[in-house]
Amino acid sequence: MTHKTQSENVWSVSSGTNSPTLSPPLDTPSGNAHQANLSQPILFPLVTPRAQPHSQFDNLLAEVDGDASLHEQTKQARQWVSESFYDAPTLSSLRLKAGLSQKDLGTQCDLRQEHISRYESGRTEPGLSVANKLATALGVSLDEFAHAWNNTRARADSMVNSTIK
Structure with missing residues (x-):
């Protein structure tokens, strides 16, 4: 049995054969013991996420990326999207203007596609060395x-603010 402390309260964690269990502390924050039925522990199953394609689009994109004869057409299509749908430069529009996929840009900068996505969505600000590689x-x-x-971040902020209202 393992004990973990959380704000002066002790949680007991025990590992069984299938999943760990967690029992609540016996004392309340006020320091008074409460009557809890601990005969049935709370179960928290361990879930391992599995990478799965999000849609048929992922499969199509993988097929297109794997076909060298479509490479130039795909690059031109990305450039067209950048010119047609972006009125101010963002990280996404710069990448599309360069004709690159997130995966291609990540490969060139020794980053995973997921990192490129976070930068483009405005969720994560790249540090100076990463920004230099990306530029x-x-x-x-x-x-x-x-x-x-700055445009990417402003766009992300405006999207958050519009969903809150």
Whole structure:
């Protein structure tokens, strides 16, 4: 049996053959013991996420990316999307203008696609060394990259604010 302390309260954790169990502390925050039925422990199953394609689009994209004859057409399509749908530069528009997928940009910068996605969504701000790698791969100055990041962050903030209202 393992004991973990959380704000002066002791939680007991025991591992069985299938999943661990967690029993609540015997004392309340006020220090008074309460009568709890601990005969049935609370079960917290361990769930391991599995990577699965999100849609048929993922399969199509993998097929297109794997076909060298479609590479130039895909690059041109990304550039068209950048020019047609973005009025101000963002990290996404810079990448699309360069004709790169998130995976391609990540490969060039020694980053995983998931990191590129977080930067493009405005959830995570790239540090200076990463920003420099990304700017170089995108063929823009660090100033242009910073301007695009500011637009990306502003867009993310406005999306959050519009969903809150």
